[in-house]
Amino acid sequence: MINVTIELNGEKVAHAIEPRESLADFVRERCGLTATHLGCEHGACGACTLLVDGEPTRACLMLAAMCDGRSVATLEGLRQDPAVEVLRRHFHQSHAVQCGFCTPGMLISARDILRRFRAPDERTIRHELSGQICRCTGYAGIVKAILAAGQELAGAKK
Amino acid sequence: MKPAPFDYVRPIDVAAASAALAQDRITTAAIAGGQSLLPMLNLRVALIDLLVDIGRIEELEAVGETADTLHLGALTTHAAIEDGKVPDPFNGLLRRVAGQISYRAVRNHGTLGGSLALADPAADWPGCLMAVGAKVRIGGRNDTRTEPVADFIRDAYSTSLEAGELILGFELPRPQAKLRWGFAKVARKSGAFADSIAFVVAHGKAGPATAVLAAAASRPCVMSAVADEVKTGSVSEERLRATIATELAAKVPDADGYQRRLHTATLLRAIREMERQ
Numbered sequence: 001m002i003n004v005t006i007e008l009n010g011e012k013v014a015h016a017i018e019p020r021e022s023l024a025d026f027v028r029e030r031c032g033l034t035a036t037h038l039g040c041e042h043g044a045c046g047a048c049t050l051l052v053d054g055e056p057t058r059a060c061l062m063l064a065a066m067c068d069g070r071s072v073a074t075l076e077g078l079r080q081d082p083a084v085e086v087l088r089r090h091f092h093q094s095h096a097v098q099c100g101f102c103t104p105g106m107l108i109s110a111r112d113i114l115r116r117f118r119a120p121d122e123r124t125i126r127h128e129l130s131g132q133i134c135r136c137t138g139y140a141g142i143v144k145a146i147l148a149a150g151q152e153l154a155g156a157k158k
Numbered sequence: 159m160k161p162a163p164f165d166y167v168r169p170i171d172v173a174a175a176s177a178a179l180a181q182d183r184i185t186t187a188a189i190a191g192g193q194s195l196l197p198m199l200n201l202r203v204a205l206i207d208l209l210v211d212i213g214r215i216e217e218l219e220a221v222g223e224t225a226d227t228l229h230l231g232a233l234t235t236h237a238a239i240e241d242g243k244v245p246d247p248f249n250g251l252l253r254r255v256a257g258q259i260s261y262r263a264v265r266n267h268g269t270l271g272g273s274l275a276l277a278d279p280a281a282d283w284p285g286c287l288m289a290v291g292a293k294v295r296i297g298g299r300n301d302t303r304t305e306p307v308a309d310f311i312r313d314a315y316s317t318s319l320e321a322g323e324l325i326l327g328f329e330l331p332r333p334q335a336k337l338r339w340g341f342a343k344v345a346r347k348s349g350a351f352a353d354s355i356a357f358v359v360a361h362g363k364a365g366p367a368t369a370v371l372a373a374a375a376s377r378p379c380v381m382s383a384v385a386d387e388v389k390t391g392s393v394s395e396e397r398l399r400a401t402i403a404t405e406l407a408a409k410v411p412d413a414d415g416y417q418r419r420l421h422t423a424t425l426l427r428a429i430r431e432m433e434r435q
Contacts, residue, residue, distance in 0.1 A: 002166060019166030019209065020199075041159030042197040043264065055237070055266040060159075061196045062267070065166050066189070066211055112262065130348040131261025 004068040008033070009077030015064075023067055024048045024059035027074055035075035035104045039133070046132035049105035050074045056112045075104040083111045087149045094145035098136035105132050110146045119154035122147055161199035168211040172218070172324065176298035178210045180322025188212045188324055190233055191267035193260070194276050218271065218326060221245075228330040232271025240265060248290055248330075249337040249435070251359070255286045261349045271325040274307065277377070279314045280351040282343070285372030288380065289357035290337075292330045298323035314376040335362025340431030342424040354417070356424035358388060358432045369428070371410070374421050379409045381425065388429055398426060 005014040008031060015030055024041075027033045027050070039045035041060045048059040051073040078084045087110050090096070097103050106129070113120060113128045120128070125146050126139075134142060169175040179186045184207035189195050191213070198204035212218060218233045221244045228247055238244055239256035246252040259265055259282050273283040274294060287307040294310045296303050299322040307328075310318050319325070339359045345352040352373045360367040367389040369381040383405045387393045402422050406413060413421065 018163065020161045020163055022160075022196075022200075025160075042200045043193065046261070046263065049263050052266075056263040057266060058193075058263045060200065061193055061264070063166070063192070063196070063209075065168075066192065066213060068168075109263070127348060128262065131263060 002065055004064055006064065006067050006069075007071040009073055017064055019063065019065050021064045022060050023050070023052070023057070023062040023064045023072065026064035026067075027059065027072065033074045033076050037101055037104055039101070044133070045102075045105075046109065047102055047105045049108045049132070051078075051108065056109055075107060078108070078111070081111065083114055083149075083153060086152055087111060087114075087145065090145040090149040090152070091142070094141045094148065096138065096141040096145040098134070098138045102132060102134045102136075106134070106142055110142075110149070113146065114150050114153055117150070119150045120147075125150075159200045161196075162202060162205055164199075164206045165208045166211065167208065168214060171215060172297050172326065175210055175212050175215060175324060176322045178208065179324065180299055181208065184208055186210055188275070190218075190269045190272045191235065192272075193264045193268035194272060194278070212324060218324075220327065223247075226332050228332065229327055230270055230330065231327045232269060232325040234270045234327075236260075236265035236268050236270075237262065239270075247332045247337075248359075249333070249339060251286070251290070251337065251339045251341065251357075254341055255282050258282065258343060259349075264349075270328060274310070274328075275317060275319065275325055277311050277313075277315050277317050278351070279376050279378075280353075280355070280373040282352070282355060282372070284311050285355055285357050285370045285378035286341075287328065287330070288378050289339075289359050289368050289370040290330055290333075291368070292328050294328055295326040296323050297326045302326065304329065308380065311377045333359075333361050335365050337361060338363075338432050338435040340428030340433075340435075342427035342431065344420055344424055354420045354424040356421070356428040358385070358425070358428040360388060360432060364389075369425065371421055371425060374406075374410045374413065374417070381405050381409070384425060384429075388432070392433065395426070398429065402426070 001016045037047040039047035043061045050059050186208045187206045188210050218231050220231045222229045236256045236259045292307050293304050343352045343355045355372040357370045367385045369385040372378040387401050
């Protein structure tokens with residue numbers, strides 16, 4: 001067992017863990033934060049995407065031990081995030097949520113896309129989102145929501 | 159999809175990492191971003207007794223430029239290259255290649271050193287670094303040594319790294335004139351490992367040219383006959399196709415009809431893109 005301390009959603013959490021424990025299992029099983037969903041557990045589906053030091057990260061491809069001393073944010077920690085608030089509203093309006101399994105990863109990736117591209121077009125969104133799988137195949141609504149959120153956020157920044 | 163148990167250490171310098179990696183009677187592996195190794199551990203196709211996390215060794219992060227060389231530390235991430243956070247004296251080639259690797263969440267952690275140490279035949283960086291004539295700087299228990307990427311990559315998933323050695327970084331020679339380049343890649347879906355990757359670079363209008371085909375054989379192939387055609391200027395498509403066919407037959411003899419057409423297409427696309435610059 002090894003000791004790790006992670007700043008999780010702004011609060012320091014410390015646990016003694018097995019080295020093989022993934023960051024995904026750490027946030028879900030040990031810290032009870034279940035917004036981070038686990039689909040494939042080998043980096044293919046994107047459902048477990050969260051932020052490590054502010055950057056989107058697949059939580060199944062990261063050991064909790066590797067995050068010792070780093071900061072991690074899950075969707076629970078982004079409730080007050082201005083971009084996520086806008087995205088949430090547009091996901092609702094554009095029917096971008098079907099079963100909801102991919103939604104947390106979609107929101108975190110969408111937030112990052114809007115951070116890196118100002119009002120991105122549909123082609124950019126589709127390319128950048130290609131690492132997130134929606135098994136309901138509800139991509140049309142998701143892309144529409146991100147497109148609208150991007151335009152709203154770009155307008156607000158003018 | 160959980161890895162089998164292993165031990166974990168996070169050394170603070172190269173000497174300690176090297177000592178940990180070189181231990182007898184146990185299987186060790188260095189991990190940096192872990193974006194290839196962790197899936198392999200999760201799928202249990204790799205079984206490791208001791209994981210040596212080299213991700214925080216500052217020496218491996220160093221990036222610098224001299225008059226004739228760009229030095230990129232082994233821990234340089236694909237995202238850092240994509241975002242232009244490190245210099246790209248290759249007229250944007252490195253940024254373009256970086257931005258096409260896997261997905262952003264993977265690019266945020268995956269490293270140049272990790273890509274080369276794994277030596278996956280379908281990876282982007284081994285072929286790209288061969289095309290620009292890069293060298294690998296290797297350190298560890300013995301003295302630091304430097305080796306061309308073309309020699310470092312021995313075979314599929316096989317490199318010249320010995321027990322206790324690790325990649326420190328890369329030396330990329332500055333182009334002799336403005337680099338003209340073409341890069342073409344075919345993958346079944348965006349972000350997936352490629353079925354064919356072609357790099358064609360030329361130093362200025364009349365300088366030396368190099369063509370490299372990756373994801374075709376167990377290691378990237380230098381296509382010297384194709385490069386010679388390109389160097390001479392505008393060549394007819396018919397002649398290029400004939401040269402490519404001859405060189406493919408010699409260097410990728412196992413390719414089936416589909417693969418030959420695919421490799422021909424990526425090489426032609428890369429050549430045309432380079433010629434437009």
